[in-house]
Amino acid sequence: MCKGAKVHVHITGKSTPQDDDDEEMETMDSHIKYWFYSVCDAILLQIISSNDCIAKDLWDKLGEIFLNNKMSRMLQLQEKFLNTKKGSSSFTEYCHQLKNLPEAFKDFDSKINEIELVIQILCPLLPSYHKIVNVITNTKPFP
Incomplete structure (x- = not known):
């Protein structure tokens, strides 16, 4: 699904910002985080999210939770x-x-x-x- 939406490189960290004020990256990050917030269970979101997290952080924390078992x-x-x-x-x-x-x-x-x-x-x-x-x-x- 992530590859189909062309956001896979963003959540895996293979895509990097062009500069400190890369609006396109920030917009993409916001869209992906919104997607996480809309599909993840509220309790799971409390575990994986923080005020300053980016989409890659959410993805990595989900991976840790589901791959630990x-x-x-x-x-x-x-x-x-x-x-x-x-x-x-x-x-x-x-x-x-x-x-x-x-x-x-x-x-x-x-x-x-x-x-x-x-x-x-x-x-x-x-x-x-x-x-x-x-x-x-x-x-x-x-x-």
Whole structure:
């Protein structure tokens, strides 16, 4: 959204004022701060804003708040990935559940490779699937 509105460079600090009295930068900063004030929760605004803050300050403080839980969220995803069982769901539903989790890991600069995904899909299967699991795990190259 920020890139579409062409304000991304302003909030990331890649754009700098031409001089101490850069009206265009101040106007852009005011527009962005207004946008923050209109879309952010009032309690969150109290946490991130101050009298002399600029739009980049708001952006940075939001980033700190939402990225501080990155490790705990990644650990939760890892636990969910390792503990997902087929249970009463169909095999297709089970595979979709597990296949969607690695996408979420990309948000944390982490990944689950395809071999880990296949192993995780196969290992928790009921004994009635063990013959096919043997065939798949002994296939060269590994699927």
